[in-house]
Amino acid sequence: MRSWIFHSLNIMVFIIVEAICLFAFLSVNSFYIRLIIITTVVWWGIFYFIQFRKETYAWRLIWFLISVIVLWFWIDYWNFASLGGWKI
Numbered sequence: 001m002r003s004w005i006f007h008s009l010n011i012m013v014f015i016i017v018e019a020i021c022l023f024a025f026l027s028v029n030s031f032y033i034r035l036i037i038i039t040t041v042v043w044w045g046i047f048y049f050i051q052f053r054k055e056t057y058a059w060r061l062i063w064f065l066i067s068v069i070v071l072w073f074w075i076d077y078w079n080f081a082s083l084g085g086w087k088i
Helices: 003-027 031-053 057-082
Strands: none
Touching (some): 003 031, 003 057, 031 057
């Protein structure tokens, strides 16, 4: 990816992820929510670093898609777990 596209896409993902984490933080302020928010930022940072180290467009695009999918499922899992989990 071009440098500005790469950075802007990752910053947009970061802003969206942090907005979702902020909603969770404002609804329930506990140690676990803070831990989830910090872990989410660490996940994003790891994926950003991996993408930054890759030189080719294809690898950056693949790692960007992997990061979006992993972060989506990570946030979705914790939102589901905070609603009570697998209760029927």
